[in-house]
Amino acid sequence: MLKKLILLLLFPLLFSCSAKKDLFVLLEDPDGGVGKIVVKTKGGEQAVTKANFYTVVTDETAPPEEAGKMEDEEIKSVFGDAIDALPLKPVSYILYFKSDTIKLKRKSYNLLPEIIDTINKRKSTDTSVVGHADRAGSEKYNYALSKKRAESVANLLIKKGVDPDILEITSHGEENPLVPTKDNVHEPKNRRVEITVR
Amino acid sequence: MKSFFTPFILFLISSFLFPHLSFSDNSFVGSIKTIKGECMVITKETTRTAVAGERLLTGDILKTGPNGAMGVIFRDDTMLSLGPGSDLEIDEFVFSPSEGKLSMVTKMMKGTASYLSGKIVKLNPEGARMETPLATIGIRGTHFLVKVD
Numbered sequence: 001m002l003k004k005l006i007l008l009l010l011f012p013l014l015f016s017c018s019a020k021k022d023l024f025v026l027l028e029d030p031d032g033g034v035g036k037i038v039v040k041t042k043g044g045e046q047a048v049t050k051a052n053f054y055t056v057v058t059d060e061t062a063p064p065e066e067a068g069k070m071e072d073e074e075i076k077s078v079f080g081d082a083i084d085a086l087p088l089k090p091v092s093y094i095l096y097f098k099s100d101t102i103k104l105k106r107k108s109y110n111l112l113p114e115i116i117d118t119i120n121k122r123k124s125t126d127t128s129v130v131g132h133a134d135r136a137g138s139e140k141y142n143y144a145l146s147k148k149r150a151e152s153v154a155n156l157l158i159k160k161g162v163d164p165d166i167l168e169i170t171s172h173g174e175e176n177p178l179v180p181t182k183d184n185v186h187e188p189k190n191r192r193v194e195i196t197v198r
Numbered sequence: 199m200k201s202f203f204t205p206f207i208l209f210l211i212s213s214f215l216f217p218h219l220s221f222s223d224n225s226f227v228g229s230i231k232t233i234k235g236e237c238m239v240i241t242k243e244t245t246r247t248a249v250a251g252e253r254l255l256t257g258d259i260l261k262t263g264p265n266g267a268m269g270v271i272f273r274d275d276t277m278l279s280l281g282p283g284s285d286l287e288i289d290e291f292v293f294s295p296s297e298g299k300l301s302m303v304t305k306m307m308k309g310t311a312s313y314l315s316g317k318i319v320k321l322n323p324e325g326a327r328m329e330t331p332l333a334t335i336g337i338r339g340t341h342f343l344v345k346v347d
Contacts, residue, residue, distance in 0.1 A: 020331065020332060020347060021332075021345075021346075021347045022330040022331065022332045022333050022344070022345070022346050022347070023343075023344070023345040023346075024333075024335060024342060024343070024344055025342060025343040025344075026341070026342045027341040027342060027343060028341065029314075029339070029340040029341050030314070030340075030341070033340070035315070035338055035339035035340040035341065035342070036338040036339065037335050037336065037337055037338065037342050038335065038336035038338065039333050039334075039335050039336075040333060040334045040335070040336065041332060041333045041334075048342075057330075057332040057333045058332070059332070060331075060332040060333065064333060075343070078310065078343075078345060079281065079310050079312060079343045079345070080281075081234075081267045081281035081282055081310070082267065082279050082280055082281035082284075082310040082311055082312040082343070083279070083312045083343075084267065084279075085232050085234060085267035085268055085269040085279035085280065085281070085312075086232075086269050086277055086279045086312055086314065087231035087232050087269040087270070087271050087277055087279070088231070089277070090271055090275050122231075123250070123251055124229075125229045125251045125252070125253060126226075126228065126229040126253065126271065126273065128273065143296065168273070170296070171296060172295040172296050173295075173296040175295040175296055175298065175321075176295045176317070176321060196275065198228075198229060198231070198271040198273075198275070
């Protein structure tokens with residue numbers, strides 16, 4: 001009788017404990033690599049570094065549970081709807097210029113119809129046109145040139161019918177290179193305009 | 199007379215030397231790409247039905263109904279999608295590589311999410327985190343899932 005009573009009293013307590021639960025699962029990247037997440041609570045932290053491994057937090061004052069593996073089927077049943085709602089990956093195009101000008105190289109110019117087609121197919125409302133510079137010469141000069149290049153490409157797109165409101169024109173200067181180099185190194189691949197259709 | 203003009207001249211010189219200080223556009227953080235079922239965007243002022251293509255701002259809360267799901271692409275190419283019955287707040291989003299400003303904070307309040315990190319994490323591995331009711335996740339890349347009961 002007493003045992004039953006204790007169980008009855010404990011039951012809702014158990015229930016309330018299991019009500020709060022945060023679950024974190026690391027997956028393989030689309031390119032086949034595996035990244036890393038670090039889950040932190042007030043009680044400690046737990047890194048997850050292997051694909052399909054997970055960690056659980058049920059108490060914010062305790063450290064997260066050590067990472068265990070989750071089966072594909074369970075991942076699908078719990079997260080299937082979220083995974084299915086992931087958008088198509090953004091598409092990027094890299095355009096190159098004749099040296100020290102804002103004139104596109106022919107091959108790059110010929111990409112414009114394809115870019116416009118992608119913008120239309122995806123009904124993009126966020127397409128960025130970003131000028132990039134290499135680390136040769138003055139940072140300010142490079143920044144200004146790469147910004148002018150981005151603007152001239154955006155103007156070409158607008159002339160060919162792209163809605164100006166969907167374009168975001170910026171310059172990342174030297175800070176986001178395709179090929180990382182030391183300062184003052186010529187790297188033509190970094191002198192580019194990158195169009196990303198989202 | 200000379201001293202009167204000095205500040206103007208200094209301003210002209212500085213805006214010539216540091217042109218990037220005068221333009222940094224962070225007006226929107228991304229756009230909604232996929233919608234299924236009932237989905238809402240809650241801002242400080244209003245609650246509206248989410249529409250594919252619409253742009254999102256810092257502070258917006260994304261909410262999916264019991265049969266809803268939606269997917270967003272942020273301006274740094276981070277992709278985030280929510281399963282049914284989910285609430286997520288876009289707490290902070292700064293993507294300005296030329297100024298070295300790269301950070302992103304999201305708050306997952308309930309439901310399920312799939313997250314694929316973008317350029318912010320690539321350029322600043324400490325730059326992105328997600329907060330849940332019980333924990334904080336440092337996102338070093340790239341693809342992970344969250345469920346908050």
